[in-house]
Amino acid sequence: MNEEWGPQEEEPEEHEDEAAEGENIPWIDMPDLSDFYSASLPSVHESLVNPLTSYYEQYNDLSRILTEAIRTWPVPRVVIPDLGLTAAMESIHSQFADLTRFNDAIRQALQPYTAAAFQAARWQNLFSSITEAARSIYPENLRELAPSLDELEPLLVDEGIPLMWVPGPGTARDLLAAPDAAARRRLIGQRWKGVTNDCEGILDEIRHPALKDARGFALDVVSALRDGHTSAAQALAANLLDSLLQRHFSKALRIKLTKNDFKEKGIRFELDAYKFKVACTFAPVWYAHARYYPADGDPIPRTFGRHPSAHGVSRLQYSRINTIYALMLVTTVVKFFDTELPR
Structure with a gap:
């Protein structure tokens, strides 16, 4: 038997409880959400x-x-x-x-x-x-563009396109200038390599010690995507997104930012209700948490969703372009925590 492919002695996998004894996991724990609320950018201006x-x-x-x-x-x-x-x-x-x-x-x-x-x-x-x-108040990729909330809202809330820190300024500009949602989705699909590079660049900047593992897994998504393992990359990105929210947000805040009742009640994510950085980072996260109940006969959505990625594995949900959306989401959330978690 070829030694390269023969039985290999593996290091024992470490099993950890939710929080190892003595481990200090930073939380953004704000039950009343007061620190995330803010007047809208137009009002402040x-x-x-x-x-x-x-x-x-x-x-x-x-x-x-x-x-x-x-x-x-x-x-x-x-x-x-x-x-x-x-x-x-x-x-x-x-x-x-x-x-x-x-x-x-x-x-x-x-x-x-x-x-x-x-x-x-x-x-x-x-x-x-x-x-x-x-x-x-804008991240580097949007600073020269300085789009208004009215310009950002369709992309963030209606289409779930992450725009904080990624993609790069050129692609961000073209997304804002594109005529409709279909054109924007095509643009992301056509530039997937460049967007992947943009995400990798931001992930390489992450320095918070509490995000070391998350950064590593996000870079695994990048590697898997480049190697053509898009399904594996999407599954990892979807679960990493959930893990980040679970680990670094209180339950009340996590529910507030991800509860998507738009289909049932027509309730949209209100950008004006939060500070600018929070609103623009988590509006696409909210979009990705649209309710999906296969037991109720809900059709599997074509756009990226956290729930269908877990409960509706299919060729319709799993695709390279959805993996790009998932990678962009994970990148923006990791970067957000890198800027906000106490050191």
């Missing part, structure tokens, strides 16, 4: 910018008025008449007095505008600071 808008518009109006005033102001010219010396001097004195009055008038007229210009520079710095602060 309006509360900061709206009080300043009138000043900024006033500055622009004043600038236009000043430009027109300078262009049309009748500036007196100094003309020495052909008179005697005394008369000429008196004329010059008179015209210089006119010029002095003109200069005073100009200075007085310009005073509010120069003050406005000074204030405008301060406003401009403030507006720049606000813009930078608004952009800072």
Whole structure:
């Protein structure tokens, strides 16, 4: 028998209880969910910018008025008449007095505008600071795009496309610009290799010690997918997603973020109900938890779902494109915990 394929001595598998004695598993345990609630991004933006808008518009109006005033102001010219010396001097004195009055008038007229210009520079710095602060809430792949919640909602809530940290900025831009859900799904399917690379890049950045195993399993999903073992990759990703939520969320919060009653009650995931990062990370997780009861005759969905991945194994549910969705979900959730778990 070929030694390479013969019986091999394996290391004994370690069996652990839910939490080994003395193990400290970080939890985001917030029974009242208060830390996850927040005003919507548009509301926050309006509360900061709206009080300043009138000043900024006033500055622009004043600038236009000043430009027109300078262009049309009748500036007196100094003309020495052909008179005697005394008369000429008196004329010059008179015209210089006119010029002095003109200069005073100009200075007085310009005073509010120069003050406005000074204030405008301060406003401009403030507006720049606000813009930078608004952009800072986005992960790197969305920072230059800075999409609004209205732009994000169809992709996150209606289609379950993860957009936090992955995919890369180019694919994220094209997904936001695509005309419909079918085009977006095709785009993800066509760029699956690049999206897989994007996920691997983010997973390589994970450093929290409590996520070491999760990171390793997520990278196993990447390897299995690249090697063509898409079914194995999807099954692992679906179960890893469930394990992450079970381990790092309280029961109340886990139920709140994953309870998907849309089919039965038409209740949608409310992006405005949570902080921006939470809303955008877990809206696709909520979508993936759409109810599926095979005992009730529910048809197996074509899009990725956590429940059909576990209870509706089939060629319809298991596919490479669904594996990509599952990998993106796991990547965004692991990255979320990497940024939020206490160290």
